[in-house]
Amino acid sequence: MKDKPVLSTQDLTMQFGGVVALNNLTMRIDPGEIVALIGPNGAGKTTAFNAITGVYPPTNGFVELEGKIIQQGFPKGKMKRLYAGENAGKYTKSLSLTPDRITKKGVARTFQNIRLFKNLTVFENVLIAHHTNMKAGVFQAAFGMNRKEEEDMRKRSWELLEMVDLSDVGLEKADNLPYGKQRHLEIARALATKPRLLLLDEPAAGMNPQETQEMGDFIRDIRERFSLTILIIEHHMNLVMDISDRIYVLDFGRQIAEGTPAEIQKNPEVIAAYLGVEQ
Amino acid sequence: MNQTVWKKRYSFYLSLLVLLVALGLLFWLEVNKSNYGMAVSVIQKSLVFSVVAVSMNLLNGFTGMFSLGQAGFMAIGAYTTAILTIPLSRVDGVYYMKGVAPWLKGVKTTLSVLPEPLLIVFALLIGGMIAGIFAFFIGIPVLRLKSDYLAIATLGFSEIVRAVISSPQLDRVTNGSYGLKNIPGFGVTQAGGVLPVGAGSLLIPFFFALTTIAFIVLVINSSYGRAFKAIREDEVAAEAMGINLLKHKQLAFVISSVITAMAGGMLAMYMRSIEARAFSVTLTYDILLIVVIGGLGSVSGSVLGAFVVTFAKDWFLRFFDSPLVIGGFQVPFLRMGFRMVVFSILLMIVVLFYRRGLMGSSEFSWKGIFRWIRRKKEGVETTKGEMIDYPDPPPAKPAPLIPDPPGAPQEGGRDER
Amino acid sequence: MSFVTFIQHCLTGVSLGGAYALIAIGYSMVYGILLLINFAHADIFMMAGYFMIFSVSSFPWQISIPIVILGTVVLGVLIEKAAYMPLRSAPRMSIMISAIGVSYLLQNLATYLFSALPQAYPAIPPLKRQIRIGEVSASLVTFLTPVLTIILVFLLIFLLRKTKIGMAMRAVSKDYDTSKLMGIKINSIISLTFVIGSALAAVGSILYFTDRMSVTPFSGVLPGLKCFVAAVLGGIGSVPGAVIGGFLIGLSETFLVALGYSTFSDAFTFLLLILILLFRPTGLMGEDLQDKV
Numbered sequence: 001m002k003d004k005p006v007l008s009t010q011d012l013t014m015q016f017g018g019v020v021a022l023n024n025l026t027m028r029i030d031p032g033e034i035v036a037l038i039g040p041n042g043a044g045k046t047t048a049f050n051a052i053t054g055v056y057p058p059t060n061g062f063v064e065l066e067g068k069i070i071q072q073g074f075p076k077g078k079m080k081r082l083y084a085g086e087n088a089g090k091y092t093k094s095l096s097l098t099p100d101r102i103t104k105k106g107v108a109r110t111f112q113n114i115r116l117f118k119n120l121t122v123f124e125n126v127l128i129a130h131h132t133n134m135k136a137g138v139f140q141a142a143f144g145m146n147r148k149e150e151e152d153m154r155k156r157s158w159e160l161l162e163m164v165d166l167s168d169v170g171l172e173k174a175d176n177l178p179y180g181k182q183r184h185l186e187i188a189r190a191l192a193t194k195p196r197l198l199l200l201d202e203p204a205a206g207m208n209p210q211e212t213q214e215m216g217d218f219i220r221d222i223r224e225r226f227s228l229t230i231l232i233i234e235h236h237m238n239l240v241m242d243i244s245d246r247i248y249v250l251d252f253g254r255q256i257a258e259g260t261p262a263e264i265q266k267n268p269e270v271i272a273a274y275l276g277v278e279q
Numbered sequence: 280m281n282q283t284v285w286k287k288r289y290s291f292y293l294s295l296l297v298l299l300v301a302l303g304l305l306f307w308l309e310v311n312k313s314n315y316g317m318a319v320s321v322i323q324k325s326l327v328f329s330v331v332a333v334s335m336n337l338l339n340g341f342t343g344m345f346s347l348g349q350a351g352f353m354a355i356g357a358y359t360t361a362i363l364t365i366p367l368s369r370v371d372g373v374y375y376m377k378g379v380a381p382w383l384k385g386v387k388t389t390l391s392v393l394p395e396p397l398l399i400v401f402a403l404l405i406g407g408m409i410a411g412i413f414a415f416f417i418g419i420p421v422l423r424l425k426s427d428y429l430a431i432a433t434l435g436f437s438e439i440v441r442a443v444i445s446s447p448q449l450d451r452v453t454n455g456s457y458g459l460k461n462i463p464g465f466g467v468t469q470a471g472g473v474l475p476v477g478a479g480s481l482l483i484p485f486f487f488a489l490t491t492i493a494f495i496v497l498v499i500n501s502s503y504g505r506a507f508k509a510i511r512e513d514e515v516a517a518e519a520m521g522i523n524l525l526k527h528k529q530l531a532f533v534i535s536s537v538i539t540a541m542a543g544g545m546l547a548m549y550m551r552s553i554e555a556r557a558f559s560v561t562l563t564y565d566i567l568l569i570v571v572i573g574g575l576g577s578v579s580g581s582v583l584g585a586f587v588v589t590f591a592k593d594w595f596l597r598f599f600d601s602p603l604v605i606g607g608f609q610v611p612f613l614r615m616g617f618r619m620v621v622f623s624i625l626l627m628i629v630v631l632f633y634r635r636g637l638m639g640s641s642e643f644s645w646k647g648i649f650r651w652i653r654r655k656k657e658g659v660e661t662t663k664g665e666m667i668d669y670p671d672p673p674p675a676k677p678a679p680l681i682p683d684p685p686g687a688p689q690e691g692g693r694d695e696r
Numbered sequence: 697m698s699f700v701t702f703i704q705h706c707l708t709g710v711s712l713g714g715a716y717a718l719i720a721i722g723y724s725m726v727y728g729i730l731l732l733i734n735f736a737h738a739d740i741f742m743m744a745g746y747f748m749i750f751s752v753s754s755f756p757w758q759i760s761i762p763i764v765i766l767g768t769v770v771l772g773v774l775i776e777k778a779a780y781m782p783l784r785s786a787p788r789m790s791i792m793i794s795a796i797g798v799s800y801l802l803q804n805l806a807t808y809l810f811s812a813l814p815q816a817y818p819a820i821p822p823l824k825r826q827i828r829i830g831e832v833s834a835s836l837v838t839f840l841t842p843v844l845t846i847i848l849v850f851l852l853i854f855l856l857r858k859t860k861i862g863m864a865m866r867a868v869s870k871d872y873d874t875s876k877l878m879g880i881k882i883n884s885i886i887s888l889t890f891v892i893g894s895a896l897a898a899v900g901s902i903l904y905f906t907d908r909m910s911v912t913p914f915s916g917v918l919p920g921l922k923c924f925v926a927a928v929l930g931g932i933g934s935v936p937g938a939v940i941g942g943f944l945i946g947l948s949e950t951f952l953v954a955l956g957y958s959t960f961s962d963a964f965t966f967l968l969l970i971l972i973l974l975f976r977p978t979g980l981m982g983e984d985l986q987d988k989v
Contacts, residue, residue, distance in 0.1 A: 111515075138534075620804045627779065627798070
């Protein structure tokens with residue numbers, strides 16, 4: 001028997017108008033794993049992230065975090081007519097936690113197109129992420145009655161910045177950082193919410209081979225240090241094959257393969273999806 | 280580099296010094312009110328408007344929400360304060376048309392046991408509370424949506440408040456369209472007491488402004504303030520960081536509305552007599568003008584803006600509105616209404632060409648001024664926005680409550696880029 | 697309420713609604729393309745009222761009407777070029793503040809030029825002629841407004857659906873950036889939007905003020921707000937939606953006034969806005985828009 005999975009999805013489907021962006025994704029991620037989600041552009045990877053983190057409620061299927069449902073949907077209203085995904089009628093309940101609730105439950109994420117608080121300092125970016133775990137109310141916080149807590153938050157923020165090697169630019173505006181450092185900062189910021197599951201959306205996008213290599217080491221490092229489970233979307237195959245324990249492959253919203261890096265590399269369907277099929 | 284290094288306690292002593300000088304000056308002005316009537320009146324108005332501007336900035340500049348309900352919330356505060364503080368002996372004279380509602384008279388009789396200063400504070404708080412409740416309930420539907428719906432809904436709300444206040448159905452409470460008068464003003468009015476006549480007419484609004492603005496600054500500098508800024512920067516990312524958008528927007532909206540309403544109460548005391556017409560959309564736009572000129576996202580900018588705009592509008596540029604003849608030559612354009620045209624053009628110029636306003640999003644600090652002077656001496660280019668002093672001590676400019684941890688670069692050493 | 701008075705109120709309501717609809721279209725179209733609440737639209741409408749007063753004082757009304765429409769169009773496009781175009785890439789809030797600034801400027805300018813006192817709106821004799829149908833009687837303008845509104849709206853819909861330029865306009869409102877890449881001249885499309893919006897506002901202004909009989913610098917504010925609510929009610933960005941919203945608001949306002957709740961008729965409009973935002977933020981005919989993450 002395996003442990004209870006950290007995250008599992010069942011029949012997860014996302015449809016926008018007539019487009020089925022994600023069709024029937026069923027996956028599980030066990031504690032401590034690094035799982036990669038790969039596929040050509042437009043395969044529905046980021047949509048999967050958005051459905052998991054509650055950016056939009058799923059059209060059908062559910063997402064479970066540590067055995068508790070956090071997202072569940074079924075086609076209703078206009079979508080009932082339009083629905084083109086699979087397993088219609090299997091679910092009748094809907095539930096959708098907002099992204100902040102999901103973050104509070106221990107899921108943090110980064111974004112494909114970096115979304116930092118650009119006009120705030122690097123330090124503030126990380127400090128803000130600690131806000132979610134703060135206990136003091138607004139009056140306590142305003143009148144400095146949570147001095148201990150605030151001090152703690154600041155200390156931990158600096159520690160995190162130290163760890164990602166950004167403490168020397170802590171008081172710079174986040175927007176002024178070079179691209180690669182912004183990626184690191186986004187991860188540090190996600191870590192500050194104290195997640196158990198971290199979703200990384202193309203953390204090595206636009207990086208050269210050496211930087212990509214470093215990013216891989218970094219991801220492995222934070223997994224150990226924060227005892228994380230990681231789900232990663234990435235296009236750099238070297239990185240994916242290097243760090244992930246298992247891989248899910250999506251194509252046109254559909255899951256076409258699942259397995260260890262070695263299995264995936266040999267899978268004919270995956271090769272076809274990436275290279276095209278000869279008729 | 281120069282050997283002089285700025286120390287935190289310098290800021291403290293300087294602020295204290297300016298505060299004491301300002302207190303002295305204000306006191307001197309208020310006891311000599313008869314000679315400096317214009318100055319006293321303009322400073323009072325500036326103080327009240329700086330509070331409204333700062334609380335509007337909390338929404339527009341710090342949280343990125345566009346609220347245009349200021350006039351409505353001010354009206355709520357102004358009417359509540361006026362109704363509760365008009366002296367019992369003069370109530371019948373004020374409501375000379377329809378009479379006052381018996382229940383209201385009962386409430387006022389009960390409250391009349393309070394000494395006047397306490398009654399005023401109580402009235403301001405009640406006004407703030409009512410506004411807060413309204414803000415809370417409007418916020419529920421509106422704050423979920425994009426910011427422009429908030430703008431139109433709050434603007435609508437403000438118009439509704441005005442319509443309801445002046446409606447004949449409320450004649451016996453708000454005196455309908457006749458307005459309210461005999462509202463107690465700031466300061467001592469009767470001679471013969473311990474304090475001279477006029478005492479308090481500036482210090483009271485000053486302390487009111489100081490406390491409310493200080494409170495907003497404390498909120499902005501707290502973890503909640505940082506969450507507000509995160510929402511302004513990127514709602515999606517803020518939500519992904521675990522910040523509950525609705526809750527935090529609501530919080531900012533309610534705080535801002537409560538303080539706006541209290542400032543409305545102060546405005547009623549400044550004006551002594553109010554009518555619903557004074558709280559139209561134009562009032563909101565006047566405040567927006569202050570906030571934009573001062574700089575969105577800068578508390579000291581809003582305070583500065585309030586003083587600059589009010590002084591210019593109510594004092595220095597008043598001559599724009601009256602025809603002027605110099606040496607037999609009639610200066611063109613100068614007649615009733617020209618002043619406001621100039622101000623609206625000024626607003627457009629700021630919006631289109633100087634989007635940062637006077638202060639941008641930076642705050643006043645002694646260190647900044649010090650650095651600016653030093654740089655001036657060394658002949659180095661200065662950056663815009665750091666060079667402004669204003670005629671009022673910085674309202675409670677708290678040094679960071681908690682010192683940065685050892686790993687952080689220390690104060691004074693961080694400007695070496 | 698007798699049947700005759702009921703019909704009478706319906707007529708008044710539909711007529712008021714027609715004028716509202718014409719203004720609401722301007723809000724809706726600009727919002728559809730620029731995602732901007734054009735706060736100045738209400739004041740463009742107000743200025744059109746003043747244009748009429750001044751042009752009638754020197755020309756017969758037949759010539760005045762085209763002059764007013766032309767003047768309003770020029771004003772609308774001028775505002776777009778001067779106050780909105782330079783801010784295309786600025787944060788949303790700056791553009792909104794700019795729109796408010798224009799509104800503030802127009803109000804203050806009108807106060808300065810024409811004083812805050814109400815100015816009598818010229819009566820256009822044929823529009824004022826009383827017409828009786830059975831027991832119901834009203835001036836011609838009351839009958840004309842809804843008919844004219846419907847005709848104009850059909851023309852507009854034809855323009856949007858069947859012509860190349862209309863297709864370009866719809867493309868811009870669907871996806872601003874992509875249509876730019878497709879070689880659509882964004883700026884001329886936006887100008888055209890303001891031309892149409894302002895022209896309709898001018899017509900709306902003539903119909904509205906003929907019934908009201910006076911103009912002040914602030915007479916745009918409340919109708920402007922109501923028309924925006926009408927646009928939201930119908931589904932912002934949708935022309936037929938704006939028309940339906942305009943008629944609904946005009947009717948409900950007329951009936952509230954008739955029932956003696958005139959003070960609350962304004963309040964009702966905003967209550968309606970809040971209810972729509974709560975239960976159907978996309979309005980009656982609006983499309984669901986989702987932000988991309």
